Amino acid sequence: MTKAGYSLRQQLIVRTALLMTLVFVILSAGVWDYARRAADISFDRLLNSASLSILERVTVSNGQIDLDLPYAALSMLELAPSDKVFYEVIDHNRQHLTGHKNIPSPNDYRPHNEPEFYTANYRGEALSLVAQSKRLIAPEAHGWVTIKLGQTRLARQELADEIFYSAIATLLGILLLTLILVWLGVRRALEPLSTLSQKLKSHSATQHHNLEATPIHEIAPLVDAINSYQQQLINNLDTMKVFIADASHQIRSSLGGLQGQLDIALQTDDPHEMSTRLKKIKDQLQQLTRLANQLLAHALVTHRSDTQEPQIIDINILMQSVLTEVVRDHAHTDIEFSYHADEADCKLLGDNISLREAIKNLLDNAIKYGPPNNHIDIVLTHKTAAEFIIQIDDSGPGIPAYMRRQALQRFTRLSQKTTGSGLGLAIVETVVQAHNGILTLSTNARGGLTVTIQLPKSTAS
CATH class of the missing domain: 3.30.565.10 (Histidine kinase-like ATPase, C-terminal domain)
Known part of the structure; x- marks a missing residue:
């Protein structure tokens, strides 16, 4: 059963496209992760800056902790029109001082000088938050003051989407350009095969000259194999021509002798002469039969030796x-x-x-x-x-x-x-x-x- 034909050019392009699609999917996943982390880092820095600005405005007066809230620190967090900002300031006993009450704290949080970033749900909103603490050093008040500052994720999601889609557009452009270059490269690389095909179409298998050698290492063995096969075919055809010519001569000679004996036998009325001629005809028929058998045997062994x-x-x-x-x-x-x-x-x-x-x-x-x-x-x-x-x-x-x-x-x-x-x-x-x-x-x-x-x-x- 003959296998269905296929295009080598198409196979190369399709497989390259599939490979590049796989690479594109992997890169897209990496770009999405990078975009999300980049947006988180950017907005976490804003949260940290805003929390430090707020903590700097915390003072102690008459044994009471006061906060002069810098609204500019909060407004810079509202980059998206529908973004919301929540904050809460608590003392070292975790008592609410000001802001929105009961904002979730980080798990097992202990006040320290480094900011701690986390996520939580508050009032039905998904927030990105920072917890930042400051130690109060005053005769009438001491201990830690902590601010929990949170922001909804709309702005950072928009930034992540912008980074992601910009990178995807660039990757798609590179992918398209690469596919075009691959198509041109495959077409160029397969041109020698098309040239060889045209040469074979115009080249007779019985011509006594070989196909021209090619400098392309991958195609050179194919050209050599075609030339070798052609030479074998020519040699076999030459041998066959000589064999057929010799066989034809032998058969014609035998048939001519047989025809001569038949003509003589038909012209004689002598029974003894007739018997002699018939015996010669029989001998020549046996020779012709042996010749035919040996011709077939020779053709058989020659064919089997090659196949x-x-x-x-x-x-x-x-x-x-x-x-x-x-x-x-x-x-x-x-x-x-x-x-x-x-x-x-x-x-x-x-x-x-x-x-x-x-x-x-x-x-x-x-x-x-x-x-x-x-x-x-x-x-x-x-x-x-x-x-x-x-x-x-x-x-x-x-x-x-x-x-x-x-x-x-x-x-x-x-x-x-x-x-x-x-x-x-x-x-x-x-x-x-x-x-x-x-x-x-x-x-x-x-x-x-x-x-x-x-x-x-x-x-x-």
Whole structure:
């Protein structure tokens, strides 16, 4: 199932916007806390100044505590039209002296020289208050005098809101500007991909020149991968063209010979001549069938070498299976088969079908080009701990040393007397190379051909 497509540009912008929104929310919470504390500090300082001004006007006369209230100190606290100010002066016995009665005091308050700020509800109003004390030093009066001065929170709330909304407006402007810059930056950063896309649209996969290298480190591996893939495709296409041309020639030649034999057979009235021609037609049909089968086998192993994931294979079991099939098909002949394999582990990473096709082609070649009483020896042995060898000996005519390289090429017949397609050894070499192995041809003591395949073992258990 194909996954739904998406825009990389959109993903980058959306994720950046989400991240910046999260940052904006966090900063907004911080700004709100800062605005509230800044407003509290500002108005607490006013409360403290006003309370000190009032305490300075406290005097002692004839043993009585008098207060000449400075109304200017209270008026500067009424910054908001609906703000209210409350105050109460008490003595060291907490007896009311003047002002509004029963204003709440701080919890466990003891008079001292430092102001103490607190909040409380009074007459249905939420107040911010300060408690400030002054020690009286006079012969006729002594002890502490405390003033509790409070103010409703409207003005400080307005100040906190003003600070908060001003900061939020600035943050929103920065956020918007940043998003615009991110959009421009992403667009600029992705331009090389758009350029590469345009080049690919106008670039044919079969052109024999690569895409131009890019100085951008993040895109360079992509360009290299495309060029590498294109080169593989070109190589495969070139190989396919040659293969198709050779195969077409071989098939046309076989069909031409078959057509010639049919024409001669149709023109003769001699039963003996007719029988001879039909036998030749049968032989050529068998050759054509073998050619078609080997063409399909070659295409199969070539395709699987490029596409199949390797699997763990027991090559000993595979060879026994192929040999059993071949021996059964030739049980009526005088051909003798022998097989010997080491008992050690014979596992490798490879493709079961391709290896089976390679072994079968080697045995078919040994049978086809050997004498009627051919003796074929198959040996599976270990060369080292990391690799093993498959060796097949026959009693045929062998291949001269100077022709062995040529024998591995497609559609190559070393003698006009032979009727093969020239694909058997080419198929084997393709499979061996796909398994990182080595294929060698040599002559054995009987003068026949020895085919040796060296394959790496699997490290898997």
